[in-house]
Amino acid sequence: MMILLYIFIGIAVIQLAYYLGVFGQFAFAKAQKITPKRIPISVIVCAKNEEENVANFIPLLAEQNYPDFEIVLIDDASGDNTLEIFEQFEKQYSNVRLVKVENNEAFWGNKKYALTLGIKAAKKEYLLFTDADCYPTSKDWITAMSSQFTMQKTIVLGYGKYEKITNSFLNKIIRFENVLTTINYFSWAKLGQPYMGVGRNMAYKKEEFFNVNGFIDHMQIRTGDDELFINQAANGKNTTIAFTPESFSISKAKTSFSDFFNQKRRQIATANYFPIMDQLRLGIFYASQLTFVLMAAILLAFQYEWIIVLSIFLVRYIVAWTVVGFSAGKLKENDLKWWFPIVEIVLIFTQANAYFTNLFSKPIHWK
Incomplete structure (x- = not known):
């Protein structure tokens, strides 16, 4: 479980790097x-x-x-x-x-x-x-x-x-x-x-x-x-x-x-044609999203260092919520930011489902 905790911490760092280092570029940009x-x-x-x-x-x-x-x-x-x-x-x-x-x-x-x-x-x-x-x-x-x-x-x-x-x-x-x-x-x-x-x-x-x-x-x-x-x-x-x-x-x-x-399936299928570095940047983010949630659930279920795990979980969500909130405000989508914790979970598993579905069948494209 100790190894799992360290991996969880590493994934949390990746998530924070994306939200603050990358997405913050738009969230905190001047009007x-x-x-x-x-x-x-x-x-x-x-x-x-x-x-x-x-x-x-x-x-x-x-x-x-x-x-x-x-x-x-x-x-x-x-x-x-x-x-x-x-x-x-x-x-x-x-x-x-x-x-x-x-x-x-x-x-x-x-x-x-x-x-x-x-x-x-x-x-x-x-x-x-x-x-x-x-x-x-x-x-x-x-x-x-x-x-x-x-x-x-x-x-x-x-x-x-x-x-x-x-x-x-x-x-x-x-x-x-x-x-x-x-x-x-x-x-x-x-x-x-x-x-x-x-x-x-x-x-x-x-x-x-x-x-x-x-x-x-x-x-x-x-x-x-x-x-x-x-x-x-x-x-x-x-x-x-x-x-x-x-x-x-x-x-x-x-x-x-x-x-x-x-x-979503069509979007993911198209992204497969991006250069490898673009695929890596996107893939690491989405994979770290999914892994972060799953590992947090496992560690909390076993109550292993639950105070540390819960604290990291909350910090990540507060940072992500803040960045998404500022961004949604710029895009005049303020009503959506209050739904972030719930909708993000739905989207994480929808994204994963679409990805694995594409492995077995091709999506339909232009009319």
């Missing part, structure tokens, strides 16, 4: 300011069978307060009325550009192929991405995201919120997981080691796409138009983050645990 720029922006939206969402959300994009932007709508061979709705928007708004993607046997069902055509069709120098089921939190979304561009910073990682559903514990789990993921990739980006972004809200200069030959190195992988691309193209010199409230986007959260679980 951002928006300095409007007149950068020409192409907002890119790729949709496949999203007729209801695009009908509701594209007009919100068209109403943005920004002097120089176009909207590139990509219909990825939809089987519903998405294309017809896009054609109506093209007639209605002078700054809408439509890209029609037909099924291609070599790239069937591959979102990256559709996005590549849209990026090539974009007329502006800077590209801002969101998904068909997303909408901006304000009419200054483009202004807020583009304000973080500089001569050196040509990739901007934003925050994609999920809609709040009252009295739904699953919704709290999904939103909290999203907050923790954002804290993770925001913090590593601030440390100069960006490893991913989310397609719901990110931007980059078009030349960054062509500098790495687009998605060619991972075109055969159905996911990763955001994570794998950013992992390849981003570095400490060219990447920054945007976390002013005006820069957020919002999308609908999953409403069933099975859908959420499958989403």
